Amino acid sequence: MDFDDTPAEAAFRDAARSWIEANAPHELRPWLERSAYTTLSACGATDPVALQKDWQKRKYDAGWACVHWPRRYGGRDASAVERLIWEQEEGVFRKLGTLFIINLGISGPTLMECGTDAQKAALLPACVSGEHVWCQLFSEPSAGSDLAGLRTRAERARDGWIVNGQKIWTSGAHDADWGLLLARTDPTQPKHAGLTMFVLKMSSPGVTVRPIRTIHGTSEFNEVFFTDVYIPDDQRLGAVNNGWRVALTTLMNERLFAGSTIPTGFEELFHFCAAFATQTGLAIDDARVKSRLAQWAARSSGIRYTALRAISQEARGHTPGPEHSISKIVAGSMMQEIAMFALDLQAEAGILADTQQAADAARFQAMLMRSPATRILGGTDEILRNIIAERVLGLPPDIRVDKDVPFNKIPVASR
């Protein structure tokens, strides 16, 4: 056990640090420090998409775009520990990677694992350089937690497929050039067995993206409609009707990615309490505040060191397991609790949401409205608990009445 760098790791860190020092957009630092990871919209006149693409391209040209990827796909062949070092050094500029979370965390790994050589050659360079933005076309109005119940159809036509249906909760679809699409190709098979994965050009005729306004007032996610969308067969990813297995690769990456980078709100709350004066003095001097802060401090560092321990497991050749769900479960509800606690300290003024009037530029009011998302996206807290219980603890699976029934024979509840 050693939480310090070896000489080789220190050299890697130095190289990363000096490159960032020379190349990062340091003028954006104050704005990035105020921004949450998932919302980079409020940056005055500058287009956040352009800023993010620019940083990704600069990293790509210098080989820092996705350090743990193989060199032939634009990575650096970095070890898990080196990846950690890079992330530590990139620091606040990692928020400029928000646009590429799907590219690097989901689409890229899935292409590498399941794509043909031609698909990899055609798609991976622009995926890692940020030239193309990717989205994940999985969830549907009637298939969220029960993803395998999705209804979007892909039917054979000419030398390809015709897609009809609808996706929903698609983050970033409005900025995306490509989508990873899971569709039903055989409704006579049980629900998991009749799915196929595709890559879809978002500019294809028949694709319509409609933004959804969130409770936060912003529109990070979308509905995506498909009307007779043609997909050539060489954009099929993996075998026909093998889409569920491909999706599992993807979902594992999604959970891993979410787990290793997830914000909790603790740092913000700690600094707030150390500076915020209540009627009886600084908030942090209050024993009750200390008690709550300490519990969150322990959970927050527990998440951090759990991610580090997973890195060492990975370095020893263990596949990352569903244990990564743990960090997400903890971080999601913690951020919600933290936001409410910070607002309670602000007393009646806690309802003020105007950045000019509210304490700390309304940071915690924004956190309150944003925080429910973490507990839902990438697997709800409840689904993750099921996964932990079944796959880690080995408890018996839930009774699934639709598991072995042909998909088109499953009764549909009236809506």
Next chain:
Amino acid sequence: MNFDFSDEQKELQRSARRMLEKQCPMQRVRAVLEGKDNFDRATWSTLAEMGLCGAAIPPAWGGLGAGYLELCVIAEELGRALAPVPFDSTVCLFAEIIGLAGSDQQKSLYLPRVAQGTLIGTVAWAESRAVASDAIHSTVTGGILSGMKCPVMDGGCADLAVVVAHEAQDTAPTLFLVELGSPGVRRHPVETLDPSRKHVLLNFQGVQAERLGPRGGGLEILSRAFDRAAVLVAFQQIGGAERALEMARSYAQQRAAFGRPIGSFQAIKHMLADMLVSLTLARSNACYAAWALESGSADLPVAAATARVSATAAFQHCSTNNIQVHGGIGFTWEFDAHLFYRRSNLLALSLGPQSQWEAKLIDRLRARNVA
């Protein structure tokens, strides 16, 4: 960077587990719980024979000098077995205080005997209701101690105690070494939440006491020793929490109700998943603290308090839910769930209450941010 124990440390852990499974099954814990014995002598002797009591004591003082990571994996196994042995008092606290504050002569006198398992030591700071370590009324004048300490872990079997007392009219307390066999020492057994770890009330009337460390430096040394002990106790808490979770899991897999194993119900699944979450966070925090202890990192005060807060919460969570998952059987004397429940609540207080550690953690995080 490497955030895992080495293969050798894991092998040491496996051998400690094998030994304890054979030597110290739950019947041994119950024998102490329900009997008059202060501790399980056979297990304590075997631990000493394997060199485990002195795993972190330098060879110059008769130990193995293996290190604290080794001691941490041993502590986890003792916690898992609920081993009724004076490990916390002797190895985690007494030996650490001697190491921190003892003169070379004191070290050479006591540490080899700790390593051999022939000396049981304890630390006496709390004074009945005044459990705060700075509410000390015991005094030493001219090398003679008078006062009362309660509760004192293993005070009934200890040969030596480190006693916190005021020297003459000092405002800052000092540490003293006291032979508990001396005239003027009286030991009264006290009933506690967890009788598998015996405690006493110690009464001192005109007892010879030898100063340990600088005059007035008692609380500072005690606080540093508590940090070190907190890391080791955190591993005991994790060991206990993991075993409680395993008991609950195994019962949930076997017990059927409404025509299916109860472990297939989400109410039970989610309860067990949450236990694993607590345990995992605690383990990760404890690993960092173990490294901070072993490497002498300046971050030890923060790391130890974090590990303590996290592990206390995890053991209480797992031992409480273990009873809940079992239902009625979990509330019986015959079933072992209460042994874990008792131990978790004893350890939650044995180095000071959770609220005190929470305050320490936040104060230390502030100090680190300022530095």
